[in-house]
Amino acid sequence: MNPIIAGLVTIVVGVGGCVGYFYLSNLLLDKVIFPARGENISRNINRANAVRPWLFMFPAIFALGLYLVYPVIGSFWRSLYNRAGNEFIGFGNYQALFTSGDFQVAFFNNLLWVLVVPAASTFLGLVIAQLTDRLSWGNIAKSLIFMPMAISFVGASLIWKFVYANDPDIGLINAIRDFFGLGVIDPMLVPFWNNFFLMVILIWIQTGFAMVILSAALRGIPEETVEAAIIDGANPFQIFFRIKVPQIMGTIVVVWTTITILVLKVFDIVYTMTGGEFDTEILPSFMMDYMFRDDGIATAVAFVIMIVVLPVMIWNIVQARRELR
Amino acid sequence: MADLVLKDVEKSYGSVKVLSNINLDIKRGELIVFVGPSGCGKSTLLRMIAGLERITGGTLTIDGQVVNDVPPAQRGIAMVFQSYALYPHMTVRDNMAFALKIAKKSKEEIDAAVGKAARILQLDPYLDRLPKALSGGQRQRVAIGRSIVRDPKVYLFDEPLSNLDAALRVATRIEIAQLKEAMPDSTMIYVTHDQVEAMTLATRIVVLAGGGIAQVGSPLELYERPQNEFVAQFIGSPSMNLLPGEIVGTGTTTTVRMKAGGTAVSNYPSQPGDEGMQVNVGVRPEDFLETEGEPIFEGKVDITEALGEVTILYYERVDGAAPVIAKLPGIHKDLRGKVVKLAADPSKVHVFHKEQSLLYRHEPHQKIAAQPH
Known part of the structure; x- marks a missing residue:
């Protein structure tokens, strides 16, 4: 594929994916999980608003967890193994x-x-x-x-x-x-x-x-x-x-x-x-x-x-x- | 505790002259207040005395010594800033002791001076606090204490109360007055734009306007005998009314035919031949009296403000001029929309020469640029 087209497709998929995620996840929250109707309307609205910040923060938390927290733990774990990585040697x-x-x-x-x-x-x-x-x-x-x-x-x-x-x-x-x-x-x-x-x-x-x-x-x-x-x-x-x-x-x-x-x-x-x-x-x-x-x-x-x-x-x-x- | 003489003092920034012809003779023990509208140069003048701004012309003498080129610390002055200017990283004690530490005074001397200042200003409980843990009034007291410990010849105050709220301002004003009373020999110079502070604190007021001195005098002199329209309108609230007219009778008293009708008689003397001169007649709102006879002013009351002890009448504007204001004792709610005739005692009627804005028949004290009002 032409690299320019590949780049454009990536941008569209990436940006579209972000927009889609925020739109759909909020839609799900407001319409299905805590719908703003029925007898529990005020309770549902409050709960939806309490959950919403986490929806927005989830991608960042996920990325940071994947690329920062996991490597820290993974590195520590790896440092307990030998050169080839197949033998556990503790603090050797x-x-x-x-x-x-x-x-x-x-x-x-x-x-x-x-x-x-x-x-x-x-x-x-x-x-x-x-x-x-x-x-x-x-x-x-x-x-x-x-x-x-x-x-x-x-x-x-x-x-x-x-x-x-x-x-x-x-x-x-x-x-x-x-x-x-x-x-x-x-x-x-x-x-x-x-x-x-x-x-x-x-x-x-x-x-x-x-x-x-x-x-x-x-x-x-x-x-x-x-x-x-x-x-x-x-x-x-x-x-x-x-x-x-x-x-x-x-x-x-x-x-x-x-x-x-x-x-x-x-x-x-x-x-x-x-x-x-x-x-x-x-x-x-x-x-x-x-x-x-x-x-x-x-x-x-x-x-x-x-x-x-x-x-x-x-x-x-x-x-x-x-x-x- | 010093005499201070300013002779032909000038200040210019490049080619712009902001202050000129400043001549003042300040005696030991006086509390001089510089007052004037924003931008009149009062703070600049104070900073020149402090040594924070260069004097570009004339001489400043403290105790017989010309100090134009003497650094601030050696002029024997102390200054209280509008923003307090406390050192935020030092305790109250260290703030007050800083100047003495710099001067390499002994520890006993420093402790004695700080202790004394703290007692005078009731700061004892706060000596080990940082400025941020103090209220505005306490900070102001620390700033004053920092001046006291240095035992200066001249105290300089740069709008010290303008950062305080209204109630605290009154209380601190009284404290400053008491402080002055406790130190009768100390010379103080105080800058403010608040005429109440000026009137209550000053032994003499210096009114600055348009880069020069408009008038120097005791508070009541300025109130009773303003030498020009600017001072007349600046001192007193609401401002003095200025009404145009023409001299018709001369002698030991002056009779003025008012342009809007009516006649004013003033105790100011005038000379034969002055008839026909265009003048402004000045009457303070509180000096107006209701009359049935020949009025100085006659008009329809537009708005009344009943304050209980007095009622303020605002007359309808004529030809875009500022509305005439009268302050009558007692409550007169029913005067709105009515015609009220006003007169005044001849001793309370001021006459100003129209073009020069200077008091008729008085020698000009200082020429000043005409002020818009």
Whole structure:
């Protein structure tokens, strides 16, 4: 069949199916199950209205259940089986993980990422938001800083591969070293610090996000509180750290936790830059290494990541809800 | 606790001049009220005194020191904002202590100052609460307390009561009056658009209009001797009636032949040769009396509002002019649709020069732009 016709048919079937579902299910509810007539008319109308929201929510609940809840349970179940998936080994995979040196390195590195990236992105975003606020060219600066957000992680990594290239004619780092008469190095091979060189890429991407959200929050602070602080004799630093920052603390926490959750998902940067070599492995890239080779281990890693993300996620949602109120 | 002198103060934004020729001499212990319609620049003037807006011309002197370029914190002023401007993340105690902490005062000093302010304002039970847990009136008191702890030379109030409901506004107004009485040496400047606040609180009122000062004087001076039509109509409610006429008799009293018929006699003196001058005769609604003799105004009553103690008569409009309003003591429900003649005591009849909108025979205090009314 012609792909265009196939596409159109899909659209018609999909949209028609939705309309049909809502129309027919409501019809069934109002005419057959709880008809708005007879002696129980008012009771029937009330019951129909109590049921109706669930009719509308059912497709979403069903899809989320199928594609989110089931995989969580399914993954956990799979992580209890061996590599081939035919032998139940209990928590054997987890045991193997926690005794493996590679996993410990990945876990430690991931901890570093979680500590450094959200903190650095949020701090830089906050400072930039404040500094660009009153500048005539502040919006241009903000656009430039926001731009990396639009680049995929892989694309960003490729850009930074040039920055880190071990050739003074290509790599920025080595060009600077060359200028000071220092020898050429490969930043990706510097033990321990290579992790931070990788983090810089994500910080570069995420600072724009933090800046945009925090800039809006800073503008929402009532101007009078700042003026009152000026009259109270506070200097610009005191106004920023003692009047402004505390007032947007809720937003800062939301930004911080959102970036934390993201950090626990990013594997592209490590995968593109080092492939997890030279002790730069983090949990998501570690998981990718085992995927399709040993699904038992890979699902166990996925579950560990989920357990780690969960508290941050809950805190994030609680804070975001409080912000909305 | 300071003298404040404004000399030829101006404010312009780019080429737009919003305030000019502001000359004021404020003495220690006065409570000055800036009053005027929206957009007259009263809040801007206050913010210039506070140092939140730059003074673009003239000088501001506090206690003999020119402070045009002195930062707000060093001017010895404290300000109470319309929106309270409390720091939402700090307790009441910390809100009041913030300025002292910034000034690196000792803990004992801070505790003593905060404690004293809290006692004056009855905020003791709320010291450890956050502003969001307080009512509007309590928040306003915290804002005032934040000023008191700094022991400033000059207190600035920017429409402090306009966010409160009517009952609370009256109560807080009285509290501010009592506060002023408790601190007789403190100088206060108070901005409002509410003439009741102005009349009850002020030692002197500054009426601002059209970017300048329309008149400065004690509340009763403004009421009894307004120097121009703007002040005459701004102070008092309902507004003073302005009726056109022509001078026919001069001397120690002035006789005006009203355009709509009738005659008005005023205690304002005039000079021979003024006959034929076009003037506006101003009479406050409450100064009108019912008369059988020669009236100042005669017309048909359109609407009556009996308030019990007084009855307000609204006359039929003539030629699109604002309706003449009279306030007669007692209840007169039966006057609707009837012709009622009105006169007034010559001491209560004001005469304004028609073109300049300035009081006839008085030297202009400040030239102001004509106000639409």
